[in-house]
Amino acid sequence: MSDTLREALFVRTKLTFTAVAAAAASALVLTACGTSSDPGASSGKDGTADASKPLVVAASPVPHADILDFVRKNLAAKAGLKLEVKEFTDYVLPNTATESGEVDANYFQHKPYLDDFNKKKGTHIVPVVNVHLEPLGLYSKKTDDLKGLTSGKTVAVPNDTTNEGRALRLLADNGLITLKDGVGSDGNLSDVADAKGLKFKELEAATLPRALNDVDAAVINGNYAVEAKLKPATDALAVESAGDNPYANFLAVKKGNEKDPRVLKLAELLNSPEVRKYIDDTYEGSVIPASGPVK
Structure with a gap:
């Protein structure tokens, strides 16, 4: 066998091995990370959320992110919740980021807005619990x-x-x-x-x-x-009058994630007496507590 032929066979063998190795690595990554059709993609094998991971919440800067920061600094650790807050300054990206899984939840909107957004964008965001009202x-x-x-x-x-x-x-x-x-x-x-x-x-x-x-x-x-x-x-x-007002702002998630234990913990904290007092003391009527289920 000539040196030229021997070198050509070596290169072909090396390329074949590299391709096989890359395919195996890709399969391993997909197995580890999960795909959109894999119920365990972002959680354990049974599809439940990994409670040890931080709950990432998209929020408008004021008052939503401020309220979440109060929870993160004063209440979350004691409740066993790791909380991360991502601020957004528009009314579109928090929902699309929640839909795509970039964030786990959002807190910035009211029910009429969400209903309209889901209808127009084909998203599947659902409310979890009311937190406050911002009078227009x-x-x-x-x-x-x-x-x-x-x-x-x-x-x-x-x-x-x-x-x-x-x-x-x-x-x-x-x-x-x-x-x-x-x-x-x-x-x-x-x-x-x-x-x-x-x-x-x-x-x-x-x-x-x-x-x-x-x-x-x-x-x-x-x-x-x-x-x-x-x-x-x-x-x-x-x-705007606060009585029977349908525009309370709430914590929201992608449909199917309502029972995520981290979400339930945050919902409880957002409706706690400590958060109600923080809202009353901080905003002096400009933001009003509005706890409870979303109607």
């Missing part, structure tokens, strides 16, 4: 009275479906506009029967506090108001 408020830097919002004035509202409908309801309840009969939480600008001369600007919810200098008033979600140092209880021209 109407704010202005150009008038300190609702009477100042006269014909020709511009009011900014959130541009996502459920929060826009909620904002329009607040304006209607305070006599600034009239809505068509039967309009619910999914109302939009086409459902305004009489704008009474007001003009509207639809903006992403997170940008509304910054828009106050450019419009005559803005309807702002409670968490973004608090983050912007606005207090619904004292700074708003009008505030």
